[in-house]
Each structure stands twice: as C-alpha cells, then as structure tokens.
Amino acid sequence: MRPADLPAAFALQCRVYPDAYHEPQEALASRLEAGPAFCWVVEQGGQLTGYVFAHPWSGAPPPLHEPLPACVAEHLFLHDLAVCPNLRGMAAGRQLYACVAGEALRAGLGRIRLVAVGSASAFWQRQGFAELVLAGLHPAYGQAQVMQQDLLG
Known part of the structure; x- marks a missing residue:
C-alpha cells in the first residue's frame, strides 16, 4: 500500500462497513505510517478492491x-481487512492475510492480534x-471479539 491508495481504501471502507466504523483518512494514514510493510492492497482492473492495514503494537487494541x-x-495488530463484495469467496482476504503473516514472521513478530x-x-x-479475553477494548468497536494467532506455534 502507498499513501496514494488511502482515498480508495477509505472509499472501500465506507462501502463495506457501517458508518460507525468509517475512520478518518488521517487515522488510516497513521496505520500505514506505523507499519508500511504490513499494509497491502488488491487491485482489479486498476481499481483498489481490497486492503489490509496492520502495524506493530503493544497492549490493548488501539482506539x-x-x-x-x-x-x-509487542505483537502485530491487524487493524482492518476489507474486500469488495464482488471479490468475496475468491480468496482475496486469505491472500491479504497471508502477506501480513509472512511479513510479521520476517519482522520477528510471532503473534498477531485483531x-x-x-x-x-x-x-x-x-x-x-x-x-482472547482482554480488558480495555475501546467502546467504538461495539460488539466485537479480540482474537489472537501465535504464528510460531
């Protein structure tokens, strides 16, 4: 992902998530800045049709x-993964996650939370x-579940 992809990522976020989960582009930009090796896009026909934001983190999920x-x-936090509805069922989400997990291992981050x-x-x-039962989940997440994967077994 590049900074130039942020407007299209924001537009996709607005398309696939309820209003309460639409984040300002400044917030998305800070995630890309914090973890550029962990942020990826899927393009189809020159259009951004999927993305993932992930970044190094410590403690409870960020607001x-x-x-x-x-x-x-302390671990990698997978902030958001979205795929255009017409790509669902075509493994785009799994491929984006595989990119993140591979980069996490290369960076020595053996645990991913989301x-x-x-x-x-x-x-x-x-x-x-x-x-993962974890205190301190920001109320903006609403009804949500903290999850974790240990990549090293």
Whole structure:
C-alpha cells in the first residue's frame, strides 16, 4: 500500500462497513505510517478492491478513529481487512492475510492480534485465530471479539 491508495481504501471502507466504523483518512494514514510493510492492497482492473492495514503494537487494541501514538512493538495488530463484495469467496482476504503473516514472521513478530467485528470472527477462526479475553477494548468497536494467532506455534 502507498499513501496514494488511502482515498480508495477509505472509499472501500465506507462501502463495506457501517458508518460507525468509517475512520478518518488521517487515522488510516497513521496505520500505514506505523507499519508500511504490513499494509497491502488488491487491485482489479486498476481499481483498489481490497486492503489490509496492520502495524506493530503493544497492549490493548488501539482506539478507532484516532491516529496511532508511538509504541514499542509487542505483537502485530491487524487493524482492518476489507474486500469488495464482488471479490468475496475468491480468496482475496486469505491472500491479504497471508502477506501480513509472512511479513510479521520476517519482522520477528510471532503473534498477531485483531478485533473481529460483526460476523468476521468465523473468517478469522478459519485463519487460525482464537478468542482472547482482554480488558480495555475501546467502546467504538461495539460488539466485537479480540482474537489472537501465535504464528510460531
């Protein structure tokens, strides 16, 4: 992902998520800045049709809608993965996640955490994630589940 992809990523986010999850482009830009090796896009016909934002992090999941503060990395936080509805079922989400997991291992980050919103927990369970009971989840996440995968076994 490049900074020039942010407007298209924001537009896709607005297309696939309810209003409460639409984040300002400044917040998305801070995630790309914090973890450029972990942010990827899918393009089809010159159009951005999927993306993933992930970044090094420590502690409870970061608040939504706000730029990230600096931190010392303890794990990789997968902030958001979205795929255009017409690509669902075509492995785009799995491929984006595979890119993130591979880069996490190369960077020495053997644990990935995320917050699954809506019905996304089933997808993440299929990728090897399990529920993690963790205090301090920002209320903007709504009804959500913190999940974790240990890449090193």
